[in-house]
Amino acid sequence: MSLDGLTGGLSSWSTDPAELARASADRSGGVPVGTPRLVVFAKSVVEVQRTVAHAAAHGVPVVPRGAGSGVAGGALAGDGSIVLDLSGLDRITELRPDEALAVVEPGVVTADLDAAASAHGLRYAPDPASAAFSTIGGNIATNAGGLRCVKYGVTRDAVLGLDVVLGDGSLVSTGRRTVKGVTGYDLTGLVVGSEGTLGVVVGATLRLSPLPVRTATAGAFFATAEDAVAAVTALQRAGVRPSTAELLDGPTLRAVDQAQGGDLHRRGEVFLLLQTDGFGAEQELAEAARVVRPLATALETTTDPEVAARLVATRRAALPAIERHGRVLIEDVAVPRGRIAETIRAIGGIAEATGVRIFVFAHVGDGNLHPIVLAGSAPPERVERAVAAIFEQALAVGGTLTGEHGVGALKRPWLAAELGEPVLELHRRIKAVFDPAGVLNPGKAIG
Amino acid sequence: MSLDGLTGGLSSWSTDPAELARASADRSGGVPVGTPRLVVFAKSVVEVQRTVAHAAAHGVPVVPRGAGSGVAGGALAGDGSIVLDLSGLDRITELRPDEALAVVEPGVVTADLDAAASAHGLRYAPDPASAAFSTIGGNIATNAGGLRCVKYGVTRDAVLGLDVVLGDGSLVSTGRRTVKGVTGYDLTGLVVGSEGTLGVVVGATLRLSPLPVRTATAGAFFATAEDAVAAVTALQRAGVRPSTAELLDGPTLRAVDQAQGGDLHRRGEVFLLLQTDGFGAEQELAEAARVVRPLATALETTTDPEVAARLVATRRAALPAIERHGRVLIEDVAVPRGRIAETIRAIGGIAEATGVRIFVFAHVGDGNLHPIVLAGSAPPERVERAVAAIFEQALAVGGTLTGEHGVGALKRPWLAAELGEPVLELHRRIKAVFDPAGVLNPGKAIG
Numbered sequence: 001m002s003l004d005g006l007t008g009g010l011s012s013w014s015t016d017p018a019e020l021a022r023a024s025a026d027r028s029g030g031v032p033v034g035t036p037r038l039v040v041f042a043k044s045v046v047e048v049q050r051t052v053a054h055a056a057a058h059g060v061p062v063v064p065r066g067a068g069s070g071v072a073g074g075a076l077a078g079d080g081s082i083v084l085d086l087s088g089l090d091r092i093t094e095l096r097p098d099e100a101l102a103v104v105e106p107g108v109v110t111a112d113l114d115a116a117a118s119a120h121g122l123r124y125a126p127d128p129a130s131a132a133f134s135t136i137g138g139n140i141a142t143n144a145g146g147l148r149c150v151k152y153g154v155t156r157d158a159v160l161g162l163d164v165v166l167g168d169g170s171l172v173s174t175g176r177r178t179v180k181g182v183t184g185y186d187l188t189g190l191v192v193g194s195e196g197t198l199g200v201v202v203g204a205t206l207r208l209s210p211l212p213v214r215t216a217t218a219g220a221f222f223a224t225a226e227d228a229v230a231a232v233t234a235l236q237r238a239g240v241r242p243s244t245a246e247l248l249d250g251p252t253l254r255a256v257d258q259a260q261g262g263d264l265h266r267r268g269e270v271f272l273l274l275q276t277d278g279f280g281a282e283q284e285l286a287e288a289a290r291v292v293r294p295l296a297t298a299l300e301t302t303t304d305p306e307v308a309a310r311l312v313a314t315r316r317a318a319l320p321a322i323e324r325h326g327r328v329l330i331e332d333v334a335v336p337r338g339r340i341a342e343t344i345r346a347i348g349g350i351a352e353a354t355g356v357r358i359f360v361f362a363h364v365g366d367g368n369l370h371p372i373v374l375a376g377s378a379p380p381e382r383v384e385r386a387v388a389a390i391f392e393q394a395l396a397v398g399g400t401l402t403g404e405h406g407v408g409a410l411k412r413p414w415l416a417a418e419l420g421e422p423v424l425e426l427h428r429r430i431k432a433v434f435d436p437a438g439v440l441n442p443g444k445a446i447g
Numbered sequence: 448m449s450l451d452g453l454t455g456g457l458s459s460w461s462t463d464p465a466e467l468a469r470a471s472a473d474r475s476g477g478v479p480v481g482t483p484r485l486v487v488f489a490k491s492v493v494e495v496q497r498t499v500a501h502a503a504a505h506g507v508p509v510v511p512r513g514a515g516s517g518v519a520g521g522a523l524a525g526d527g528s529i530v531l532d533l534s535g536l537d538r539i540t541e542l543r544p545d546e547a548l549a550v551v552e553p554g555v556v557t558a559d560l561d562a563a564a565s566a567h568g569l570r571y572a573p574d575p576a577s578a579a580f581s582t583i584g585g586n587i588a589t590n591a592g593g594l595r596c597v598k599y600g601v602t603r604d605a606v607l608g609l610d611v612v613l614g615d616g617s618l619v620s621t622g623r624r625t626v627k628g629v630t631g632y633d634l635t636g637l638v639v640g641s642e643g644t645l646g647v648v649v650g651a652t653l654r655l656s657p658l659p660v661r662t663a664t665a666g667a668f669f670a671t672a673e674d675a676v677a678a679v680t681a682l683q684r685a686g687v688r689p690s691t692a693e694l695l696d697g698p699t700l701r702a703v704d705q706a707q708g709g710d711l712h713r714r715g716e717v718f719l720l721l722q723t724d725g726f727g728a729e730q731e732l733a734e735a736a737r738v739v740r741p742l743a744t745a746l747e748t749t750t751d752p753e754v755a756a757r758l759v760a761t762r763r764a765a766l767p768a769i770e771r772h773g774r775v776l777i778e779d780v781a782v783p784r785g786r787i788a789e790t791i792r793a794i795g796g797i798a799e800a801t802g803v804r805i806f807v808f809a810h811v812g813d814g815n816l817h818p819i820v821l822a823g824s825a826p827p828e829r830v831e832r833a834v835a836a837i838f839e840q841a842l843a844v845g846g847t848l849t850g851e852h853g854v855g856a857l858k859r860p861w862l863a864a865e866l867g868e869p870v871l872e873l874h875r876r877i878k879a880v881f882d883p884a885g886v887l888n889p890g891k892a893i894g
Contacts, residue, residue: 178781179813181847189636213686239660280727334625400628433876
């Protein structure tokens with residue numbers, strides 16, 4: 001392929017080795033095989049279309065890229081590929097408070113949209129931990145989750161419609177501007193979570209939701225993960241719908257203490273952050289406290305924003321506290337809610353058996369666990385064995401490899417074990433419908 | 448096709464003309480062209496697979512059928528087709544209260560699942576008006592909505608995984624038992640709403656949710672639809688999240704009065720039913736009342752279950768009250784929330800211009816309007832013109848043909864106007880992936 005035929009029509013691109021190296025990596029720590037040939041900094045939808053069409057005509061892989069904040073290797077760009085950097089398409093093109101709706105370009109940073117909405121008493125409900133730097137386009141690619149999802153749903157639930165450049169460079173619009181609608185198949189939901197393998201998202205119509213009028217917060221400590229999970233189950237039985245339910249296991253809590261010079265782990269082995277919101281936030285938290293107290297070793301409830309911020313900060317500190325100990329692999333399994341406690345215990349067993357240090361924090365209300373594996377804590381083959389054992393555990397209890405981060409490049413080896421060959425074959429044929437030349441992020445998501 | 452090769456392996460089927468006639472119709476009032484050749488009363492997944500495989504081998508259309516309660520003609524069965532009646536697959540195979548999860552066969556009646564869940568303090572959130580007789584399989588086929596959707600989402604939001612017989616008779620499982628999961632494409636969401644054109648749903652894993660601890664109810668009356676919609680917008684601005692927000696227009700309210708011998712229409716031209724729920728239900732309703740009162744001509748709030756039941760009954764009486772006047776066409780457009788009032792007004796204009804009687808009630812919080820067209824109120828060509836004008840109005844303001852009932856057979860002529868040819872072509876190619884022989888409910892949903 002001659003690059004001239006493409007780059008002549010583009011406003012910004014680079015073949016500089018340093019730029020190419022930067023554009024080929026993401027936050028997964030995965031190492032791309034080889035080097036991309038070009039990075040395109042897209043400034044318009046037409047430039048995206050031109051790039052994809054050119055790549056399709058020449059059979060060259062295109063790797064779409066937002067902030068490069070993915071942790072599953074979805075944006076790793078290998079030999080000879082074109083990186084399509086969408087971070088420059090970063091305008092909020094519409095914000096309609098009375099319709100609780102926003103239309104955005106893919107490079108908008110998630111927290112920026114949320115801030116713009118909050119000026120009108122609204123918010124963008126999905127709140128991945130990466131919200132401060134990840135883009136809406138990346139969130140859509142992975143169907144990103146976050147702390148509020150337990151009550152307010154994941155990215156897919158917030159996406160009403162998409163503008164998508166297909167594998168032949170053509171542009172289509174899916175979905176709608178209405179809250180409900182069943183004309184045609186749910187192509188919008190199909191593209192969400194497809195990690196850039198079905199099309200390049202160049203625009204998104206998103207639903208916003210009212211900011212909660214009140215929030216109440218609790219920090220609870222438990223002797224065991226079993227007790228903490230029993231508390232979460234008891235909440236559901238009592239009709240409590242927490243807006244946040246986050247668990248930190250023993251190793252994670254100790255890492256946070258070490259980082260902050262605190263002694264939270266003296267209150268209990270496992271930490272649970274709970275929040276309720278809405279007009280009855282205090283009453284709902286009081287009921288939560290009544291249910292949780294008999295199971296807890298310590299419990300603190302508050303409506304004071306500063307105290308609440310301190311409790312939330314304990315959860316937010318988890319990953320940075322672990323990362324102080326070295327490079328990490330951020331895993332993301334999800335299991336049925338009845339199997340959470342045994343899975344946390346099993347991961348403890350895997351750590352012990354392999355000698356690999358593993359920390360677990362979890363969106364426990366959703367059964368979504370983040371086992372954080374300290375890559376340098378044991379020889380590579382033992383780290384690999386530990387990661388494989390975590391996946392095997394999740395699948396053995398009816399769970400999934402990934403709750404919200406995506407398969408990317410790194411989890412492909414386990415894909416068939418979860419989906420089975422006939423369903424995987426359906427995936428390949430669907431991809432062929434959207435991307436006949438097979439140039440959109442090949443080797444990702446569906447292998 | 449010889450039927451013997453198929454029926455020899457089935458436990459229950461019929462070629463009786465009366466059975467065939469019954470099996471070929473649904474609640475849409477649409478008239479099938481010709482007569483099916485066979486109705487199969489499926490008693491097992493294997494019988495479903497055998498029927499579809501046989502049909503595929505002989506190129507015979509298969510029309511899956513639940514309760515036949517669809518109103519868009521999705522279950523109309525034409526000449527030479529095989530009707531696959533799934534109402535006999537009606538077991539709740541698993542109900543796991545602590546995981547808030549149920550696994551059901553497609554023929555389970557929606558209200559029966561809801562009742563089974565309520566014994567454990569849970570519910571199945573989607574509540575189509577047809578819940579007492581429609582089946583989960585039919586709800587999944589159309590992505591059914593209902594009164595609680597404004598807060599708790601539609602059918603798709605409650606479906607975690609599906610067992611699906613594809614067009615070649617093979618059986619696949621999509622999705623998962625976990626609340627979150629992003630391994631692979633969202634095939635579950637793709638099959639939901641596909642009206643039996645991608646596969647026959649033979650099993651569903653559904654999420655349940657806690658019953659609300661408290662509910663509060665208001666009935667408000669307004670001089671105009673504009674005022675009622677302004678009230679709904681004001682609620683959102685105040686951070687109120689109603690669990691029900693239902694509007695009855697003037698003609699509908701008068702029909703209800705006529706049926707019940709009441710005089711509600713003296714309180715105002717338009718009726719709005721509001722409910723709030725959760726730990727702060729009363730406080731939230733009090734705030735709703737504060738916001739709504741300046742716009743309303745009358746307002747009643749209550750936490751008394753009997754008074755609430757009376758207010759809810761006003762809404763539930765709407766369709767039966769209209770049906771007393773003759774055969775109806777139940778339309779189902781959805782529009783952006785900012786365009787609701789003008790659409791209600793435009794529909795009034797259409798009724799006036801064509802001389803066709805049209806009543807409107809609406810899931811107004813979602814912008815989902817049900818214009819109910821009295822079929823016998825004018826000559827057929829004028830009724831047709833009125834229906835076409837309703838669709839044109841919805842599309843003109845950025846809306847959709849159908850919010851929750853599906854395209855079925857009856858809305859196909861308007862499909863291309865909403866989706867556009869390139870997106871429709873994507874639909875056809877996706878269908879070919881799931882149903883290469885094109886035998887699954889041909890001529891429905893995607894034309």
